[in-house]
Amino acid sequence: MSAPLFLKRLAGAAAVSLAFAAQAAAADLTLLNVSYDPTREFYTEFNKAFAADWAKSHAGDTLTVRQSHGGSGKQARSVIDGLEADVVTLALAYDIDEISDRGLIAPDWQKRLPDNASPYTSTIVFLVRKGNPKGIKDWDDLAKSGIKVVTPNPKTSGGARWNFLAAWGYALKKNGGDEAKAKEFVKAIYKNAPVLDTGARGSTVTFVERGIGDVLIAWENEAYLAVNELGPDKFDIVTPSISILAEPPVAVVDKVVDKRGTRALAEAYLKYLYTPAGQELSAKHYYRPRNEAIAAKYKDKFADVQLFTIDQAFGGWRKAQKTFFADGGVFDQIYSN
Amino acid sequence: MITETLSLPVGRQRSVIPGFGITLGLTLTWLSVIVLLPLSALFIKTSEISLERFIAIVTSTRTLHALQVSFGLSLAAAVLNLIFGTIVVWALVRYDFPFRRVVDAIIDIPFALPTAVAGIALTSLYAENGWVGSLLAPLGIKVAFTQLGILVALIFIGLPFVVRTVQPVLADLDAELEEAAASLGASRWETIRRVVLPAILPALLTGFALAFARAVGEYGSVIFIAGNLPGQTEIAPLLIVIRLEEFRYADATAIACVMLLASFTLLLLINRLQRWSEMRGTGA
Amino acid sequence: MSSTSHSALPQALASEGLPAHVEVRPLRHPGPTNTEPKAVRIAIITLALAFLALCIALPVVSVFYEAFKRGWLAYVTALAEPDALSAIRLTLLVAAISVIANVTFGLIAAWAIAKFEFPGRSLLITLIDLPFSVSPVVAGLVYVLLFGSQGLFAAYLQAWDIKIIFALPGIVLATLFVTFPFVARELIPLMQEQGTAEEEAAVSLGASGLSTFFRVTLPNVKWALLYGVLLCNARAMGEFGAVSVVSGHVRGLTNTMPLHIEILYNEYQFVASFAVASLLALLALVTLVAKTLLEARLAEDAS
Secondary structure (H helix, E strand, C coil): CHHHHHHHHHHHHHHHHHHHHHHCCCCEEEEEEEEEHHHHHHHHHHHHHHHHHHHHHCCCCEEEEEEEEECHHHHHHHHHCCCCCCEEECCCHHHHHHHHHCCCCCCCHHHCCCHHHCCEEEEEEEEEECCCCCCCCCHHHHCCCCCCEECCCCCCCHHHHHHHHHHHHHHHHHCCCCHHHHHHHHHHHHHCCCCCCCCHHHHHHHHHCCCCCCEEEEEHHHHHHHHHHHCCCCEEEECCCEEEEECCCEEECHHHHHHHCCHHHHHHHHHHHHCHHHHHHHHHCCCEECCHHHHHHCHHHCCCCEEECHHHHHCCHHHHHHHHHCCCCHHHHHHHC | CHHHHHHCCCCCCCCCCCCHHHHHHHHHHHHHHHHHHHHHHHHHHHCCCCHHHHHHHHCCHHHHHHHHHHHHHHHHHHHHHHHHHHHHHHHHHHCCCCCHHHHHHHCCHHHHCCHHHHHHHHHHHHCCCCCCHHHHHHHCCCCCCCHHHHHHHHHHHHHHHHHHHHHHHHHHCCHHHHHHHHHCCCCHHHHHHHHHHHHHHHHHHHHHHHHHHHHHCCCHHHHHHHCCCCCCCCCHHHHHHHHHHCCCHHHHHHHHHHHHHHHHHHHHHHHHHHHHHHHHHHHC | CCCCCCCHHHHHHCCCCCCCCCCCCCCCCCCHHHCCCHHHHHHHHHHHHHHHHHHHHHHHHHHHHHHCCCHHHHHHHHHHCHHHHHHHHHHHHHHHHHHHHHHHHHHHHHHHHHHCCCCCHHHHHHHHHHHHHCCHHHHHHHHHHHHCCCCCCHHHHHHHCCCCCCCHHHHHHHHHHHHHHHHHHHHHHHHHHHCCHHHHHHHHCCCCHHHHHHHHHHHHHHHHHHHHHHHHHHHHHHCCHHHHHHHCCECCCCCCHHHHHHHHHHCCCHHHHHHHHHHHHHHHHHHHHHHHHHHHHHHHHHC
């Protein structure tokens, strides 16, 4: 009895002293950004820029922004299970919805920041071998027999779900909204997939390093990174006629920031994503900026492609998740016969 | 229940050596905290779903297929490890050749190498553009991203279990027995079959069962090389991960429970085998 | 080489369900009636070496090949990077805790199991073995189910503000789980084989339980204990699946070496990734050195 009481007092004393420290002019601050795989290069640079900006208005503070990366779903689960993320920056809104459903994030999170709480967007493109030997130009070519398609498993990779939905949305548009035809089409594409890696980066390695497949379905930013990092002379990027507007969302984890007293910092961090400086950085890392002036500046960097949103085509992530990726959903049906 | 039966020193021979109560008590406590309590969480979580749901999950075609892939390929890997492991042990124990010690040491590598690294290394070797894969490709043999790839990964992680179980037994085998058999006119092959093989058989079976049990649960090294196509190269542990990604913990634990019970049964069998070998040992 | 190599160690390790044993005795030279024709011998050796080369040596060689692809400088740079150093530190800490805990537990458990007869003993041994066969994914998951914020103990942990998973304690627990059997299973068969005669004699001469243990039992099992420590340490440092579930992957904070390897690999930093991996492969060489020392010591003891 007495020992726990003592510990509790000790903890109390520590908390009080921390509170004092926080009130003092200079503070020792940490912020944990739990993100998904393809954002690591972007956030490494963004964190430095943000820390420099923060230092301007909060002289003397030492700010450490910590990063955690992994599959979007796994990261969401870690936050649900107690990983103390101040902010989450994940691949799809569904994963943040799941965190929100557990009461960690307010239900209206997607309305709290501009543009559906997605400060940058991307789309789904194709990476092909140099010179495009198989002549891949659009989604139709992926469904042809004899073409090998590399894409991750939508069950384990959030990014891969965008790939799936992009193909589906294209097929719907082409066939005047015929779902049965869309299913046949997407099934033909997945029939051409010899490997379903568990993550997007795994698929890139399979395509680039192992030499498997004729085309890799990838996020635009991932495709550019792969070309730059792994061989500009070995690959070409092909942009399809129609694709999906991938909106990776961000949110402050209310329960954590209120407990840790980091709300102001966390909100400033996310808002900084929308500033010209933040938008410049996202463009640098091949994410499409939302800011129109910056987007115009980098117009040449991103191919012109007709984009549809998940809300338009599928009525939002929750619905899409349930229809396509839940147990027994369309993806399972594709593989069940 | 278990705790009660274990802590009762019924039938224990009176020993002058002290410390039975305290050491057994500490053992049980530590075992409970580190192993039993965590594993019981699996069953508690699984009990959240109804029996019908549980049966539906574990008997669905998807689950059954994944279990079949995991158990079937683990069995195949364990058989191959048994055969080649025995050959390796025989060479290590009975013959001298250059770098014997080095060869002996590398057998432990699968223990030390993180499974993910093993998976990446094996995939890069056995992919069509890899050192080994490029030699096999002209023959029409594909290893990476097929069931054959899973087999290679499971052989890698299981081999030390067979070698390290059989090695000391073979090394310890009394040479006089073989000499006696030979002097009685037995051929070399007969001697091995009737003298050596029976002596190392319990160890062989034990090594086989351990390699099998280890392979069934393997995840890290397999997912890189497997291809992970549902119904073809999807292993049971991956299915557990997929259920977690769907935020369906109870479904994941249901599959985990089935695998755990299978493992437990296997290990009980192993310890039976050991008892059997001990009894044979004392009987001879 | 002395022919009196009958140490207790290999004997006692016989026929037990251990994953790994040290083969300490020098090679026995068989008599002429006791071996196979030369052609058969060469065939067996070739087959064994080919199998090992294909299944174990080549993957390891490829790890080192990739690690040194860009030369020594890239290799050293990769290891000197702050996140890598922090991962190495964390891994060493976790491994040290696991080894100490497992040695303590292993000795205690082996004493209870090997020196006394009681019902349910083989069930107890089976339970100690169980972590060998539990999928690493599941091993991590169970701790999330217990200590996660949706877990069984969530309310208590929150009330006390104790963090277990996504922090050092969770990583240690997951590692303890997967390394649980290594030391105990190495010691139990040996201590069983050695019997209780020496301990009984010591006790009847008036030695206390503890001093019997430290003066009689421990010296008899020291080599098996050391080998158990080596294996336990290797497994603790190399564990990936279970730790990945409970780590949270926070850079510079909760990333162990295997997790850091995965991160680097996912960042297309293949050289750095394999450089860290090669450190873990080097562990096997530590085992090699330790084994050689063991054999030398045993030969010395025997003469």
